[in-house]
Amino acid sequence: MSLNEPVKRVAIIGCGGSGKTTIGRRIAAALGTTITHLDAVYYDDEWNKLSQDKFAQIQHELVAADRWVIDGNYAGTLPIRLHRATHVIFLDLPATTCLWGIAQRRWRYRGGQHDNGVYDTINWGFIKYIWGYRKTMAPRVRTLLAEHGNDAQILIATSRRAANRLTDELERAAR
Template sequence: MRRIAILGNGGAGKTVLANRLSTVLGIPVTHLDDLRYADDGTTVAEAVFVDLQREVVAGEAWIIDGNSLASLPIRLGRANTVIVVDPHPLVCLLGILQRRLRYRGGRHPDGVVDRINASFLWYVGWRYRHTHLPKVRACIAEHFRGAPVIHLTSRRQADLWVDVFTHHHGKGGR
């Protein structure tokens, strides 16, 4: 487990999981939002975004969290572990609200860019699970050749998985 792609809905807990695994494994984490957005908050050109991902995945050890379906094959082609964080959409919406209250919008210290609008809330609450996730699964089936996909369906399950993983690997966790 040296090249990890973490996927999931907005507010699902991808960044928290990525940061925890980074601590346990001593592997650097890259948040796709850090690659997608320039320092001034503007979106970088797609070609630049793709090239930045290719640079990261060329490394021997990395954790990348994020959702970009168009460039997912880049990550899946080099990943040896894929984790799908898939709690109920209401949990994701609550996660977005909690994040907004904690950081007050903008770019967060953990890399997330907070751009909440009606379209994003509709995506998180409905479209992700019904239209986006099936496409993610198809992309995984086509491009990922690693171990079985780890599918975590709740934050509690994610916490327990990291705790068990940490215990078996003899390193500090939370």
């Protein structure tokens, strides 16, 4: 893989359990910045949601920075991130891989709040979302990438191994 431009602003998208946070931490460290988890922005500690206007406003403020790493889906506000991103990582992993990822996360955090402010919430609706992500959400994400991601280098990983290779490359380029 050859990177077209310097790594400065990275949007990471993918199903729950796909590894967005792990990859985001690595890239943020290489860039000398912090990672923003959109779940921690969108939900408070009792899982109450922000209004869409406020959520969009916060993202406009976040992407105005020269360097950032933001992980999260939120297709409704994805164009905000795409318009400023230099690189987009789309983790389009199989449902079984993502379900294993959330099982590992559950084991690691034992439920409750992660160190990044995100709460570990696994319920039947979340499992169904993960199982159907590639059929329902992935096509929508691909459409948004095609419509709004023209100025970013789009990097798609369909396996953990491919995701790790992309991350290694981005880390080297960011330093």
